[in-house]
Amino acid sequence: YSWAKQLGAERQPGGFTLPSSLIPSAFSLLVEPTVTVYPAKTQPLQHNHLLVCSVNGFYLGHVEVRWFWKGQEEEAGVISTGLIQNGDWTFETIVMLETVLQSGEVYTCQLEHPSWRSPIAEEWSEKLSISYVPHPPWMGLLYP
Structure with a gap:
């Protein structure tokens, strides 16, 4: 266990304890999230929709995500x-x-994460949304 002595580790029952100076600070390992906002599926307006705020690839495992509409936080339906x-x-x-x-x-997904100094916001509206057809329209003729 000479490696442990060189590192300054202390022998404990069941293993070794490293000095805190060798353990990286969690805040030195921050990874920013990527954020995407989109509707779960395309439907006509004035029907129930599910807007999705997808937050990926972040570290530390702490993030606050909130939805806003007309400047007010939406809590129902989240x-x-x-x-x-x-x-x-x-x-x-x-x-x-x-x-x-x-x-x-305009609907806004607002995020707070320790990697950012202030919250960021991703907006979605019908005008900002890019409509897509998951398959060519003629496929409906082949598979009714």
Whole structure:
């Protein structure tokens, strides 16, 4: 156990204890999240929609995600997966807002994470959304 002496480790029952100076500070290992906001599926306006705020690849495993509409925090209809460990020391979470979308309205997913000095916000509106067709329209003729 000469390596342990060189590092200044102390022998304890069941192993060694490293000095705190050799253990990296959690705050030196911050990884910023990536954020994406999108509707769960395309539906006509004035129907129930699920807006998704996907927050990925962050460390420390602490993030606050909130939904806003017209400058007010939305608390009703908010559903979260909670923190999910990715297996590479990073985390992800999905926070969804169930709402009836109105034309021209802007919805904001706001995040706070220790890697940022202040909260960031990702906006979504029907105008900002890029519609996509998951398959060519003619496929409906082949597979009714």
